[in-house]
Amino acid sequence: MKPLGTVTRGTTNPNRLRRMDHWIAYACGDALRAAAEPLVVDLGFGASPVTAVELRQRLAAAVRPDVVVAGLEIDPARVAAAEPFARPPGLVFRRGGFELAGLRPVVVRAANVLRQYPEAEVAAAWRTMTAALAPGGTLVEGTCDELGRVATWVAADAAGPRTLTLSVRLADLDHPATIAERLPKALIHRNVPGENVHDLLAALGAAWDAAASPFGPRQRWVAAAGALRAAGRPVLDGPRRWRLGELTVGWAAVAPART
Known part of the structure:
Protein backbone atom coordinates (compact mmCIF):
# COMPACT_ATOMS: atom_id res chain seq x y z
CA MET A 1 0.00 0.00 0.00
CA LYS A 2 1.41 3.36 -1.02
CA PRO A 3 1.77 5.75 1.95
CA LEU A 4 -0.78 8.57 1.96
CA GLY A 5 0.51 12.07 2.60
CA THR A 6 3.56 14.18 1.94
CA VAL A 7 6.92 14.42 3.67
CA THR A 8 6.95 17.08 6.41
CA ARG A 9 9.86 19.16 7.63
CA GLY A 10 10.55 16.58 10.29
CA THR A 11 12.01 18.87 12.94
CA THR A 12 11.71 17.77 16.57
CA ASN A 13 13.38 17.98 19.97
CA PRO A 14 13.70 15.66 22.96
CA ASN A 15 10.73 16.01 25.34
CA ARG A 16 8.85 18.14 22.82
CA LEU A 17 5.76 15.90 23.00
CA ARG A 18 5.82 15.07 26.71
CA ARG A 19 2.57 16.91 27.39
CA MET A 20 0.72 14.98 24.73
CA ASP A 21 2.31 11.70 25.88
CA HIS A 22 1.23 12.16 29.50
CA TRP A 23 -2.30 12.98 28.37
CA ILE A 24 -2.41 9.85 26.20
CA ALA A 25 -1.40 7.76 29.21
CA TYR A 26 -4.17 9.41 31.22
CA ALA A 27 -6.98 9.50 28.67
CA CYS A 28 -6.22 6.37 26.63
CA GLY A 29 -4.60 4.25 29.31
CA ASP A 30 -7.70 2.18 30.08
CA ALA A 31 -8.23 1.33 26.41
CA LEU A 32 -4.59 0.25 26.07
CA ARG A 33 -4.76 -1.86 29.24
CA ALA A 34 -7.88 -3.63 27.96
CA ALA A 35 -6.53 -4.22 24.45
CA ALA A 36 -5.43 -7.65 23.30
CA GLU A 37 -2.86 -5.85 21.15
CA PRO A 38 -1.78 -2.59 22.85
CA LEU A 39 -0.52 -0.91 19.67
CA VAL A 40 0.19 2.81 19.37
CA VAL A 41 1.21 4.49 16.12
CA ASP A 42 3.47 7.53 16.16
CA LEU A 43 2.69 9.06 12.78
CA GLY A 44 5.32 11.30 11.23
CA PHE A 45 8.03 10.88 13.87
CA GLY A 46 10.33 13.11 11.84
CA ALA A 47 14.02 13.26 11.06
CA SER A 48 14.86 11.88 14.50
CA PRO A 49 13.02 9.01 16.24
CA VAL A 50 13.56 10.51 19.70
CA THR A 51 9.91 11.32 20.38
CA ALA A 52 8.83 7.81 19.37
CA VAL A 53 11.41 6.37 21.76
CA GLU A 54 10.10 8.64 24.53
CA LEU A 55 6.47 7.71 23.82
CA ARG A 56 7.28 4.01 24.19
CA GLN A 57 9.18 4.63 27.43
CA ARG A 58 6.40 6.73 28.95
CA LEU A 59 3.56 4.38 28.06
CA ALA A 60 5.50 1.31 29.16
CA ALA A 61 6.08 2.92 32.55
CA ALA A 62 2.63 4.46 33.05
CA VAL A 63 0.25 2.06 31.27
CA ARG A 64 1.63 -1.42 30.52
CA PRO A 65 5.14 -2.69 29.88
CA ASP A 66 4.21 -4.64 26.75
CA VAL A 67 2.84 -1.64 24.85
CA VAL A 68 4.01 -1.54 21.23
CA VAL A 69 4.84 1.73 19.49
CA ALA A 70 5.18 1.74 15.71
CA GLY A 71 6.80 4.86 14.29
CA LEU A 72 5.65 5.65 10.75
CA GLU A 73 7.26 7.96 8.23
CA ILE A 74 6.71 8.46 4.50
CA ASP A 75 10.37 9.20 3.86
CA PRO A 76 12.24 5.85 3.65
CA ALA A 77 15.49 7.58 4.61
CA ARG A 78 13.97 8.58 7.95
CA VAL A 79 12.79 5.03 8.55
CA ALA A 80 16.28 3.71 7.82
CA ALA A 81 17.84 6.30 10.15
CA ALA A 82 15.46 5.23 12.94
CA GLU A 83 16.16 1.50 12.65
CA PRO A 84 19.16 1.51 15.05
CA PHE A 85 16.78 2.76 17.75
CA ALA A 86 14.22 -0.02 17.22
CA ARG A 87 13.66 -2.43 20.10
CA PRO A 88 11.32 -5.12 18.76
CA PRO A 89 8.69 -6.02 19.62
CA GLY A 90 8.06 -2.92 21.73
CA LEU A 91 9.40 -0.27 19.34
CA VAL A 92 9.45 -0.65 15.57
CA PHE A 93 9.67 1.68 12.59
CA ARG A 94 7.92 1.36 9.23
CA ARG A 95 7.14 3.35 6.14
CA GLY A 96 3.61 4.66 6.22
CA GLY A 97 1.28 7.64 6.15
CA PHE A 98 -2.34 8.41 6.92
CA GLU A 99 -3.35 4.87 5.95
CA LEU A 100 -1.26 3.73 8.98
CA ALA A 101 0.57 1.06 6.96
CA GLY A 102 -2.30 -1.37 7.38
CA LEU A 103 -2.01 -1.37 11.18
CA ARG A 104 -5.00 -1.28 13.58
CA PRO A 105 -3.76 0.76 16.54
CA VAL A 106 -5.58 1.62 19.74
CA VAL A 107 -4.02 5.09 19.64
CA VAL A 108 -2.51 7.24 16.90
CA ARG A 109 -0.37 10.21 17.87
CA ALA A 110 -0.03 12.62 14.93
CA ALA A 111 1.95 15.58 16.25
CA ASN A 112 3.06 18.54 14.13
CA VAL A 113 2.02 16.75 10.93
CA LEU A 114 -1.21 18.31 9.71
CA ARG A 115 -0.07 21.82 10.57
CA GLN A 116 1.95 21.63 7.34
CA TYR A 117 -1.13 20.76 5.25
CA PRO A 118 -3.91 23.01 3.91
CA GLU A 119 -6.88 23.25 6.27
CA ALA A 120 -9.14 21.79 3.57
CA GLU A 121 -7.26 18.47 3.78
CA VAL A 122 -7.58 17.98 7.53
CA ALA A 123 -11.03 16.37 7.65
CA ALA A 124 -10.10 13.74 5.05
CA ALA A 125 -6.88 12.92 6.90
CA TRP A 126 -8.83 12.51 10.15
CA ARG A 127 -11.32 10.18 8.45
CA THR A 128 -8.56 8.07 6.92
CA MET A 129 -6.74 7.65 10.23
CA THR A 130 -9.79 7.03 12.40
CA ALA A 131 -11.12 4.45 9.92
CA ALA A 132 -7.95 2.43 10.55
CA LEU A 133 -8.23 2.50 14.35
CA ALA A 134 -9.00 -0.58 16.39
CA PRO A 135 -12.54 -0.55 17.85
CA GLY A 136 -12.73 2.12 20.52
CA GLY A 137 -9.44 3.65 19.38
CA THR A 138 -8.44 7.30 19.49
CA LEU A 139 -6.59 9.68 17.19
CA VAL A 140 -4.64 12.38 19.03
CA GLU A 141 -3.72 15.08 16.51
CA GLY A 142 -2.19 18.42 17.31
CA THR A 143 0.79 20.69 17.47
CA CYS A 144 3.18 22.40 19.87
CA ASP A 145 5.99 24.90 20.01
CA GLU A 146 9.61 23.86 19.52
CA LEU A 147 10.19 23.06 23.21
CA GLY A 148 6.77 21.60 23.95
CA ARG A 149 5.79 24.33 26.39
CA VAL A 150 2.59 25.24 24.54
CA ALA A 151 0.63 22.39 22.97
CA THR A 152 -2.88 21.69 21.73
CA TRP A 153 -4.51 18.58 20.35
CA VAL A 154 -7.79 17.13 19.17
CA ALA A 155 -8.96 13.68 20.24
CA ALA A 156 -11.08 12.00 17.57
CA ASP A 157 -12.58 8.60 16.82
CA ALA A 158 -14.56 7.07 13.98
CA ALA A 159 -17.52 9.33 14.82
CA GLY A 160 -15.42 12.49 14.52
CA PRO A 161 -13.61 14.89 16.86
CA ARG A 162 -14.52 14.61 20.55
CA THR A 163 -12.40 17.08 22.48
CA LEU A 164 -9.78 19.83 22.26
CA THR A 165 -7.03 20.02 24.86
CA LEU A 166 -4.89 23.06 25.61
CA SER A 167 -1.71 22.32 27.58
CA VAL A 168 0.88 24.86 28.70
CA ARG A 169 3.88 25.14 30.99
CA ARG A 233 -18.71 25.89 29.12
CA PRO A 234 -18.06 22.15 28.67
CA VAL A 235 -14.77 22.07 30.55
CA LEU A 236 -13.83 18.46 31.33
CA ASP A 237 -11.76 16.76 34.04
CA GLY A 238 -11.04 18.82 37.15
CA PRO A 239 -8.42 20.56 39.27
CA ARG A 240 -6.06 17.59 39.23
CA ARG A 241 -5.58 17.95 35.46
CA TRP A 242 -5.95 21.73 35.47
CA ARG A 243 -2.99 22.05 37.85
CA LEU A 244 -0.86 20.47 35.12
CA GLY A 245 -1.67 23.38 32.83
CA GLU A 246 -4.32 21.43 30.92
CA LEU A 247 -7.77 22.46 29.83
CA THR A 248 -9.94 20.05 27.85
CA VAL A 249 -13.29 21.01 26.37
CA GLY A 250 -15.92 19.14 24.39
CA TRP A 251 -15.55 19.62 20.65
CA ALA A 252 -18.89 21.43 20.39
CA ALA A 253 -17.31 24.33 22.26
CA VAL A 254 -14.76 24.95 19.50
CA ALA A 255 -16.22 23.36 16.36
CA PRO A 256 -15.95 25.64 13.29
CA ALA A 257 -19.04 27.78 13.03
CA ARG A 258 -18.87 28.02 9.24
CA THR A 259 -17.30 26.10 6.39
Whole structure:
Protein backbone atom coordinates (compact mmCIF):
# COMPACT_ATOMS: atom_id res chain seq x y z
CA MET A 1 0.00 0.00 0.00
CA LYS A 2 1.41 3.36 -1.02
CA PRO A 3 1.77 5.75 1.95
CA LEU A 4 -0.78 8.57 1.96
CA GLY A 5 0.51 12.07 2.60
CA THR A 6 3.56 14.18 1.94
CA VAL A 7 6.92 14.42 3.67
CA THR A 8 6.95 17.08 6.41
CA ARG A 9 9.86 19.16 7.63
CA GLY A 10 10.55 16.58 10.29
CA THR A 11 12.01 18.87 12.94
CA THR A 12 11.71 17.77 16.57
CA ASN A 13 13.38 17.98 19.97
CA PRO A 14 13.70 15.66 22.96
CA ASN A 15 10.73 16.01 25.34
CA ARG A 16 8.85 18.14 22.82
CA LEU A 17 5.76 15.90 23.00
CA ARG A 18 5.82 15.07 26.71
CA ARG A 19 2.57 16.91 27.39
CA MET A 20 0.72 14.98 24.73
CA ASP A 21 2.31 11.70 25.88
CA HIS A 22 1.23 12.16 29.50
CA TRP A 23 -2.30 12.98 28.37
CA ILE A 24 -2.41 9.85 26.20
CA ALA A 25 -1.40 7.76 29.21
CA TYR A 26 -4.17 9.41 31.22
CA ALA A 27 -6.98 9.50 28.67
CA CYS A 28 -6.22 6.37 26.63
CA GLY A 29 -4.60 4.25 29.31
CA ASP A 30 -7.70 2.18 30.08
CA ALA A 31 -8.23 1.33 26.41
CA LEU A 32 -4.59 0.25 26.07
CA ARG A 33 -4.76 -1.86 29.24
CA ALA A 34 -7.88 -3.63 27.96
CA ALA A 35 -6.53 -4.22 24.45
CA ALA A 36 -5.43 -7.65 23.30
CA GLU A 37 -2.86 -5.85 21.15
CA PRO A 38 -1.78 -2.59 22.85
CA LEU A 39 -0.52 -0.91 19.67
CA VAL A 40 0.19 2.81 19.37
CA VAL A 41 1.21 4.49 16.12
CA ASP A 42 3.47 7.53 16.16
CA LEU A 43 2.69 9.06 12.78
CA GLY A 44 5.32 11.30 11.23
CA PHE A 45 8.03 10.88 13.87
CA GLY A 46 10.33 13.11 11.84
CA ALA A 47 14.02 13.26 11.06
CA SER A 48 14.86 11.88 14.50
CA PRO A 49 13.02 9.01 16.24
CA VAL A 50 13.56 10.51 19.70
CA THR A 51 9.91 11.32 20.38
CA ALA A 52 8.83 7.81 19.37
CA VAL A 53 11.41 6.37 21.76
CA GLU A 54 10.10 8.64 24.53
CA LEU A 55 6.47 7.71 23.82
CA ARG A 56 7.28 4.01 24.19
CA GLN A 57 9.18 4.63 27.43
CA ARG A 58 6.40 6.73 28.95
CA LEU A 59 3.56 4.38 28.06
CA ALA A 60 5.50 1.31 29.16
CA ALA A 61 6.08 2.92 32.55
CA ALA A 62 2.63 4.46 33.05
CA VAL A 63 0.25 2.06 31.27
CA ARG A 64 1.63 -1.42 30.52
CA PRO A 65 5.14 -2.69 29.88
CA ASP A 66 4.21 -4.64 26.75
CA VAL A 67 2.84 -1.64 24.85
CA VAL A 68 4.01 -1.54 21.23
CA VAL A 69 4.84 1.73 19.49
CA ALA A 70 5.18 1.74 15.71
CA GLY A 71 6.80 4.86 14.29
CA LEU A 72 5.65 5.65 10.75
CA GLU A 73 7.26 7.96 8.23
CA ILE A 74 6.71 8.46 4.50
CA ASP A 75 10.37 9.20 3.86
CA PRO A 76 12.24 5.85 3.65
CA ALA A 77 15.49 7.58 4.61
CA ARG A 78 13.97 8.58 7.95
CA VAL A 79 12.79 5.03 8.55
CA ALA A 80 16.28 3.71 7.82
CA ALA A 81 17.84 6.30 10.15
CA ALA A 82 15.46 5.23 12.94
CA GLU A 83 16.16 1.50 12.65
CA PRO A 84 19.16 1.51 15.05
CA PHE A 85 16.78 2.76 17.75
CA ALA A 86 14.22 -0.02 17.22
CA ARG A 87 13.66 -2.43 20.10
CA PRO A 88 11.32 -5.12 18.76
CA PRO A 89 8.69 -6.02 19.62
CA GLY A 90 8.06 -2.92 21.73
CA LEU A 91 9.40 -0.27 19.34
CA VAL A 92 9.45 -0.65 15.57
CA PHE A 93 9.67 1.68 12.59
CA ARG A 94 7.92 1.36 9.23
CA ARG A 95 7.14 3.35 6.14
CA GLY A 96 3.61 4.66 6.22
CA GLY A 97 1.28 7.64 6.15
CA PHE A 98 -2.34 8.41 6.92
CA GLU A 99 -3.35 4.87 5.95
CA LEU A 100 -1.26 3.73 8.98
CA ALA A 101 0.57 1.06 6.96
CA GLY A 102 -2.30 -1.37 7.38
CA LEU A 103 -2.01 -1.37 11.18
CA ARG A 104 -5.00 -1.28 13.58
CA PRO A 105 -3.76 0.76 16.54
CA VAL A 106 -5.58 1.62 19.74
CA VAL A 107 -4.02 5.09 19.64
CA VAL A 108 -2.51 7.24 16.90
CA ARG A 109 -0.37 10.21 17.87
CA ALA A 110 -0.03 12.62 14.93
CA ALA A 111 1.95 15.58 16.25
CA ASN A 112 3.06 18.54 14.13
CA VAL A 113 2.02 16.75 10.93
CA LEU A 114 -1.21 18.31 9.71
CA ARG A 115 -0.07 21.82 10.57
CA GLN A 116 1.95 21.63 7.34
CA TYR A 117 -1.13 20.76 5.25
CA PRO A 118 -3.91 23.01 3.91
CA GLU A 119 -6.88 23.25 6.27
CA ALA A 120 -9.14 21.79 3.57
CA GLU A 121 -7.26 18.47 3.78
CA VAL A 122 -7.58 17.98 7.53
CA ALA A 123 -11.03 16.37 7.65
CA ALA A 124 -10.10 13.74 5.05
CA ALA A 125 -6.88 12.92 6.90
CA TRP A 126 -8.83 12.51 10.15
CA ARG A 127 -11.32 10.18 8.45
CA THR A 128 -8.56 8.07 6.92
CA MET A 129 -6.74 7.65 10.23
CA THR A 130 -9.79 7.03 12.40
CA ALA A 131 -11.12 4.45 9.92
CA ALA A 132 -7.95 2.43 10.55
CA LEU A 133 -8.23 2.50 14.35
CA ALA A 134 -9.00 -0.58 16.39
CA PRO A 135 -12.54 -0.55 17.85
CA GLY A 136 -12.73 2.12 20.52
CA GLY A 137 -9.44 3.65 19.38
CA THR A 138 -8.44 7.30 19.49
CA LEU A 139 -6.59 9.68 17.19
CA VAL A 140 -4.64 12.38 19.03
CA GLU A 141 -3.72 15.08 16.51
CA GLY A 142 -2.19 18.42 17.31
CA THR A 143 0.79 20.69 17.47
CA CYS A 144 3.18 22.40 19.87
CA ASP A 145 5.99 24.90 20.01
CA GLU A 146 9.61 23.86 19.52
CA LEU A 147 10.19 23.06 23.21
CA GLY A 148 6.77 21.60 23.95
CA ARG A 149 5.79 24.33 26.39
CA VAL A 150 2.59 25.24 24.54
CA ALA A 151 0.63 22.39 22.97
CA THR A 152 -2.88 21.69 21.73
CA TRP A 153 -4.51 18.58 20.35
CA VAL A 154 -7.79 17.13 19.17
CA ALA A 155 -8.96 13.68 20.24
CA ALA A 156 -11.08 12.00 17.57
CA ASP A 157 -12.58 8.60 16.82
CA ALA A 158 -14.56 7.07 13.98
CA ALA A 159 -17.52 9.33 14.82
CA GLY A 160 -15.42 12.49 14.52
CA PRO A 161 -13.61 14.89 16.86
CA ARG A 162 -14.52 14.61 20.55
CA THR A 163 -12.40 17.08 22.48
CA LEU A 164 -9.78 19.83 22.26
CA THR A 165 -7.03 20.02 24.86
CA LEU A 166 -4.89 23.06 25.61
CA SER A 167 -1.71 22.32 27.58
CA VAL A 168 0.88 24.86 28.70
CA ARG A 169 3.88 25.14 30.99
CA LEU A 170 2.33 27.55 33.43
CA ALA A 171 5.63 28.95 34.70
CA ASP A 172 6.26 30.35 31.22
CA LEU A 173 2.72 31.45 30.35
CA ASP A 174 2.37 35.17 29.85
CA HIS A 175 -1.28 35.03 28.79
CA PRO A 176 -3.66 32.41 27.32
CA ALA A 177 -3.76 34.42 24.08
CA THR A 178 -0.37 32.84 23.35
CA ILE A 179 -2.08 29.49 22.80
CA ALA A 180 -3.73 30.75 19.61
CA GLU A 181 -0.41 30.46 17.76
CA ARG A 182 -0.34 26.70 18.37
CA LEU A 183 -3.90 25.64 17.69
CA PRO A 184 -4.37 22.51 15.55
CA LYS A 185 -4.65 23.09 11.82
CA ALA A 186 -8.41 22.53 11.90
CA LEU A 187 -8.79 25.54 14.21
CA ILE A 188 -5.84 27.88 13.83
CA HIS A 189 -7.42 29.86 11.01
CA ARG A 190 -10.71 29.97 12.93
CA ASN A 191 -9.41 32.22 15.65
CA VAL A 192 -11.47 35.15 14.38
CA PRO A 193 -14.62 36.82 15.69
CA GLY A 194 -17.70 34.71 15.08
CA GLU A 195 -15.89 31.40 15.53
CA ASN A 196 -16.25 29.20 18.60
CA VAL A 197 -12.55 28.75 19.27
CA HIS A 198 -12.05 32.52 19.24
CA ASP A 199 -14.87 32.84 21.76
CA LEU A 200 -13.33 30.17 24.00
CA LEU A 201 -9.87 31.72 23.99
CA ALA A 202 -11.33 35.16 24.67
CA ALA A 203 -13.30 33.78 27.62
CA LEU A 204 -10.24 31.95 28.94
CA GLY A 205 -8.18 35.13 28.65
CA ALA A 206 -10.82 37.15 30.50
CA ALA A 207 -11.06 34.51 33.24
CA TRP A 208 -7.24 34.49 33.54
CA ASP A 209 -7.20 38.28 33.87
CA ALA A 210 -9.92 38.17 36.52
CA ALA A 211 -8.12 35.47 38.49
CA ALA A 212 -4.91 37.41 39.10
CA SER A 213 -3.53 35.95 42.32
CA PRO A 214 -0.46 36.30 44.55
CA PHE A 215 -0.28 32.51 44.72
CA GLY A 216 1.11 31.97 41.23
CA PRO A 217 0.12 30.84 37.73
CA ARG A 218 -1.06 27.35 38.71
CA GLN A 219 -3.72 28.66 41.06
CA ARG A 220 -4.64 31.29 38.50
CA TRP A 221 -5.11 28.69 35.74
CA VAL A 222 -7.19 26.46 38.01
CA ALA A 223 -9.39 29.42 38.95
CA ALA A 224 -9.82 30.38 35.29
CA ALA A 225 -10.78 26.84 34.31
CA GLY A 226 -13.26 26.67 37.16
CA ALA A 227 -14.76 30.00 36.11
CA LEU A 228 -15.29 28.73 32.57
CA ARG A 229 -17.06 25.64 33.85
CA ALA A 230 -19.20 27.72 36.20
CA ALA A 231 -20.18 29.87 33.22
CA GLY A 232 -21.53 26.79 31.47
CA ARG A 233 -18.71 25.89 29.12
CA PRO A 234 -18.06 22.15 28.67
CA VAL A 235 -14.77 22.07 30.55
CA LEU A 236 -13.83 18.46 31.33
CA ASP A 237 -11.76 16.76 34.04
CA GLY A 238 -11.04 18.82 37.15
CA PRO A 239 -8.42 20.56 39.27
CA ARG A 240 -6.06 17.59 39.23
CA ARG A 241 -5.58 17.95 35.46
CA TRP A 242 -5.95 21.73 35.47
CA ARG A 243 -2.99 22.05 37.85
CA LEU A 244 -0.86 20.47 35.12
CA GLY A 245 -1.67 23.38 32.83
CA GLU A 246 -4.32 21.43 30.92
CA LEU A 247 -7.77 22.46 29.83
CA THR A 248 -9.94 20.05 27.85
CA VAL A 249 -13.29 21.01 26.37
CA GLY A 250 -15.92 19.14 24.39
CA TRP A 251 -15.55 19.62 20.65
CA ALA A 252 -18.89 21.43 20.39
CA ALA A 253 -17.31 24.33 22.26
CA VAL A 254 -14.76 24.95 19.50
CA ALA A 255 -16.22 23.36 16.36
CA PRO A 256 -15.95 25.64 13.29
CA ALA A 257 -19.04 27.78 13.03
CA ARG A 258 -18.87 28.02 9.24
CA THR A 259 -17.30 26.10 6.39
